[in-house]
Amino acid sequence: MAAFQTVKGFRDFLPEDCALRNYIFDRWRAVARGYGFVEYEGPLVEPTDLYKKKSGDEITGQLFNFITKGEEDVSLRPEVTPTLARLVAANQRNFSKPLKWYQIGSCFRYEKPQRGRTREFIQFNVDIVGDTNPANADAELVAFSIDTMLAFGFEEGDFVVRLSNRRLWLDFLLENQIADEHSATFLQIIDKMERAPKDVTAKQLEVIGLSVEQVEAHIKRYLDGEAVEAPDSIFAELKADLTARGLWKFVKIDPGIVRGLAYYTGTVFEVFDLKHNLRAIAGGGRYDNLVGHLSDGAVQMSSCGFAMGDVVLTELINRHEIAKGAAEQWKRRHQAPEVYLVIADDSRRAEALGILQQLRRMGIRVDYALNPAKIGKQFQTAESLNARFAVVVGSEYPLLTVKTLRTRDQMEVSAEQLPDKLAGLLSMPESGPLIA
Amino acid sequence: MAAFQTVKGFRDFLPEDCALRNYIFDRWRAVARGYGFVEYEGPLVEPTDLYKKKSGDEITGQLFNFITKGEEDVSLRPEVTPTLARLVAANQRNFSKPLKWYQIGSCFRYEKPQRGRTREFIQFNVDIVGDTNPANADAELVAFSIDTMLAFGFEEGDFVVRLSNRRLWLDFLLENQIADEHSATFLQIIDKMERAPKDVTAKQLEVIGLSVEQVEAHIKRYLDGEAVEAPDSIFAELKADLTARGLWKFVKIDPGIVRGLAYYTGTVFEVFDLKHNLRAIAGGGRYDNLVGHLSDGAVQMSSCGFAMGDVVLTELINRHEIAKGAAEQWKRRHQAPEVYLVIADDSRRAEALGILQQLRRMGIRVDYALNPAKIGKQFQTAESLNARFAVVVGSEYPLLTVKTLRTRDQMEVSAEQLPDKLAGLLSMPESGPLIA
Numbered sequence: 001m002a003a004f005q006t007v008k009g010f011r012d013f014l015p016e017d018c019a020l021r022n023y024i025f026d027r028w029r030a031v032a033r034g035y036g037f038v039e040y041e042g043p044l045v046e047p048t049d050l051y052k053k054k055s056g057d058e059i060t061g062q063l064f065n066f067i068t069k070g071e072e073d074v075s076l077r078p079e080v081t082p083t084l085a086r087l088v089a090a091n092q093r094n095f096s097k098p099l100k101w102y103q104i105g106s107c108f109r110y111e112k113p114q115r116g117r118t119r120e121f122i123q124f125n126v127d128i129v130g131d132t133n134p135a136n137a138d139a140e141l142v143a144f145s146i147d148t149m150l151a152f153g154f155e156e157g158d159f160v161v162r163l164s165n166r167r168l169w170l171d172f173l174l175e176n177q178i179a180d181e182h183s184a185t186f187l188q189i190i191d192k193m194e195r196a197p198k199d200v201t202a203k204q205l206e207v208i209g210l211s212v213e214q215v216e217a218h219i220k221r222y223l224d225g226e227a228v229e230a231p232d233s234i235f236a237e238l239k240a241d242l243t244a245r246g247l248w249k250f251v252k253i254d255p256g257i258v259r260g261l262a263y264y265t266g267t268v269f270e271v272f273d274l275k276h277n278l279r280a281i282a283g284g285g286r287y288d289n290l291v292g293h294l295s296d297g298a299v300q301m302s303s304c305g306f307a308m309g310d311v312v313l314t315e316l317i318n319r320h321e322i323a324k325g326a327a328e329q330w331k332r333r334h335q336a337p338e339v340y341l342v343i344a345d346d347s348r349r350a351e352a353l354g355i356l357q358q359l360r361r362m363g364i365r366v367d368y369a370l371n372p373a374k375i376g377k378q379f380q381t382a383e384s385l386n387a388r389f390a391v392v393v394g395s396e397y398p399l400l401t402v403k404t405l406r407t408r409d410q411m412e413v414s415a416e417q418l419p420d421k422l423a424g425l426l427s428m429p430e431s432g433p434l435i436a
Numbered sequence: 437m438a439a440f441q442t443v444k445g446f447r448d449f450l451p452e453d454c455a456l457r458n459y460i461f462d463r464w465r466a467v468a469r470g471y472g473f474v475e476y477e478g479p480l481v482e483p484t485d486l487y488k489k490k491s492g493d494e495i496t497g498q499l500f501n502f503i504t505k506g507e508e509d510v511s512l513r514p515e516v517t518p519t520l521a522r523l524v525a526a527n528q529r530n531f532s533k534p535l536k537w538y539q540i541g542s543c544f545r546y547e548k549p550q551r552g553r554t555r556e557f558i559q560f561n562v563d564i565v566g567d568t569n570p571a572n573a574d575a576e577l578v579a580f581s582i583d584t585m586l587a588f589g590f591e592e593g594d595f596v597v598r599l600s601n602r603r604l605w606l607d608f609l610l611e612n613q614i615a616d617e618h619s620a621t622f623l624q625i626i627d628k629m630e631r632a633p634k635d636v637t638a639k640q641l642e643v644i645g646l647s648v649e650q651v652e653a654h655i656k657r658y659l660d661g662e663a664v665e666a667p668d669s670i671f672a673e674l675k676a677d678l679t680a681r682g683l684w685k686f687v688k689i690d691p692g693i694v695r696g697l698a699y700y701t702g703t704v705f706e707v708f709d710l711k712h713n714l715r716a717i718a719g720g721g722r723y724d725n726l727v728g729h730l731s732d733g734a735v736q737m738s739s740c741g742f743a744m745g746d747v748v749l750t751e752l753i754n755r756h757e758i759a760k761g762a763a764e765q766w767k768r769r770h771q772a773p774e775v776y777l778v779i780a781d782d783s784r785r786a787e788a789l790g791i792l793q794q795l796r797r798m799g800i801r802v803d804y805a806l807n808p809a810k811i812g813k814q815f816q817t818a819e820s821l822n823a824r825f826a827v828v829v830g831s832e833y834p835l836l837t838v839k840t841l842r843t844r845d846q847m848e849v850s851a852e853q854l855p856d857k858l859a860g861l862l863s864m865p866e867s868g869p870l871i872a
Binding site: 003004005006007008010011012013014015018019021022030033034035036038039040041042043044045046047049050064066067068069070072074076086087091096098100101106108110120128131132133136137140143147150240241243244245246247294334335337349350351353354356357360361363364365366367368370371381384385 | 440441442443444446447448449450451454455457458466469470471472474475476477478479480481482483485486500502503504505506508510512522523525526527532534536537542544546556564567568569572573576579583586676677679680681682683730731732734770771773785786787789790792793796797799800801802803804806807817820821
């Protein structure tokens with residue numbers, strides 16, 4: 001029997017990877033709580049019907065769906081927005097509006113695994129549901145996406161929010177008297193246009209009675225700023241709000257952004273890095289009809305949201321000096337043992353175990369050698385674990401030695417004084433940079 | 437079309453439920469870090485073969501397994517230990533031993549949903565892999581399970597660790613000259629004995645040449661303490677270690693505990709509540725051969741571990757006054773907005789948005805009314821969100837009012853002074869209990 005492998009497109013998180021993942025979760029939650037959002041979660045498995053015709057063909061073609069032992073047709077969730085809409089339709093009576101909700105968890109798509117794309121990935125979903133003024137809610141959401149990037153240490157010049165509005169294209173279709181039935185196809189063409197050869201785009205547009213020149217001229221009016229600066233611009237309110245927050249400098253109006261999913265109805269945006277040409281870090285927009293669709297019209301709630309994945313974000317953090325440094329600092333502050341207990345005389349093991357539990361009960365992170373080992377070996381382990389202090393329990397018990405591992409300073413302390421002494425030492429900042 | 441339902445046996449976590457789940461994660465991680473364990477995670481989907489014959493029939497009969505679009509036979513993981521063994525077999529060269537690893541995430545079993553049992557549940561897995569002295573590692577693990585219970589506010593009298601060792605029964609079979617081939621069946625009988633009618637157990641034992649009386653006599657020697665107190669007792673080292681830690685009082689030797697899974701080889705234990713007669717809160721033991729099995733003999737590592745689920749634990753927290761109070765306090769400390777920004781004059785909205793972002797950037801949790809609303813309504817929202825302070829931005833800008841919502845104390849502050857003033861106020865403890 002060959003050794004077992006991870007299923008293709010799925011990931012193992014060894015401790016270093018998992019620590020970085022936890023750091024990302026911690027930052028996501030910190031920003032969300034700072035913005036007054038509350039966390040929810042749905043099941044990882046949902047009825048397959050929830051996605052059919054709601055998420056669009058691109059996603060339903062990539063479903064991990066199957067029949068259970070109980071004959072239910074279910075899917076691993078490919079995205080969380082339909083779950084949110086289901087939850088809201090069923091429970092919204094119990095909450096005052098608007099709901100500001102976020103979620104963090106795995107999603108699954110059967111896509112070709114490649115850089116920035118895995119079959120199981122983690123999404124951060126942020127949504128405002130039941131708002132009454134779209135521009136104000138959209139602005140809070142775009143601000144949230146920007147502050148999330150800043151919270152990781154990314155700066156102006158590292159990333160941009162490419163912002164558009166689907167109505168800008170629906171108005172364009174109306175002006176050019178293109179039938180409604182073509183609008184989904186048309187938006188797909190715009191979505192792919194940036195990466196498609198021009199002649200392919202031209203042929204696709206021709207089928208529905210449009211030319212590349214007409215489309216490019218419409219885009220140019222926004223890229224130039226002409227249509228953005230107009231007082232009746234579709235972006236006027238959003239721009240005023242984000243300008244007041246000092247965040248407009250991170251935004252670029254770009255009609256080329258339409259988003260692949262079927263359910264968006266207004267504002268759409270994507271966050272891109274500006275240096276490495278990776279896939280979008282985050283994307284979202286307004287979806288005013290989804291809750292109504294999924295509740296069969298029983299509950300109508302205008303909504304907007306965005307999702308950020310962990311795969312591209314992780315790659316960007318690893319390539320960015322400040323972001324990577326912040327992650328390393330977090331790991332040390334939250335994970336390394338504060339104290340390593342060196343048992344220098346194994347006949348004092350019982351006393352050492354008593355101290356071990358006493359310190360842990362105080363909330364101090366303490367590790368020790370599970371089995372008797374030479375003193376030098378125990379100190380080596382303490383240093384390899386990046387512990388801050390060693391406490392040596394030896395034949396002089398109840399006299400103990402406390403050693404600061406970085407500076408090699410040491411002092412003698414009685415077992416009785418140890419808890420107070422350590423609490424004092426741990427409350428002081430470490431001298432020198434946290435990262436060696 | 438009817439409204440969509442959650443798939444049977446799966447759970448939605450609305451914000452209150454999710455906050456309690458996050459509190460549980462937070463406590464689990466705090467204890468794990470305090471014990472010097474590091475976190476890892478595996479995929480939610482694994483090859484079905486990983487579970488066949490490794491986890492035992494009970495689990496493989498409950499698999500959510502299916503064939504992917506790429507013809508792979510995969511399963512939603514029913515437990516995490518096989519994943520851990522796979523990870524360790526593939527990567528152990530890069531880590532010093534023993535590994536002290538933990539994991540938190542969903543598992544899936546197609547069981548009949550009932551009290552304390554769902555089809556998707558969250559497990560906390562704690563393992564020591566590659567230890568050289570079983571008793572020392574087993575003791576660290578049992579201590580960990582006890583401290584986890586204490587960290588939630590449970591106390592002596594609320595719960596007990598029922599501890600045994602499979603060797604105690606294997607020795608018994610040897611003494612009674614029962615063939616090796618019957619040992620798996622025999623352990624299943626002991627596992628079910630507590631809940632089975634005595635005549636059923638008697639018939640099952642008779643098939644392999646044993647009587648209920650023989651079994652009960654063997655159990656009695658341990659329940660009485662006679663076999664535990666013997667100097668050569670199988671429990672002697674473990675007892676000495678846990679006594680030194682002050683934790684033996686939480687343990688009860690109970691040969692009736694054998695654990696359902698096939699792979700255990702030594703110490704086994706389960707944590708039970710003593711008041712509500714619910715299913716086990718946690719369980720685990722030693723599995724010295726699993727890493728070897730899964731690596732086809734390439735890597736032999738003795739190991740022990742336990743898992744704690746969230747379903748029974750959540751129910752116990754909700755029934756325990758101290759544990760529930762601690763959870764509520766955590767929620768308020770980590771989730772409620774610290775400041776609610778009241779926009780008393782909408783012509784000052786831009787200035788208010790500037791303040792909003794400035795405070796959030798400082799790490800203060802700030803919420804506000806997305807849309808213009810009456811002042812009274814905004815204060816109501818602030819109170820319903822349990823916010824600590826309201827900051828009122830009105831026509832007197834840059835003069836602002838800071839109001840302590842619980843006491844209704846208020847003071848005037850300039851916009852420039854606000855950040856320092858708020859940082860000072862927030863660093864002070866709230867007067868009175870946190871829970872109203």
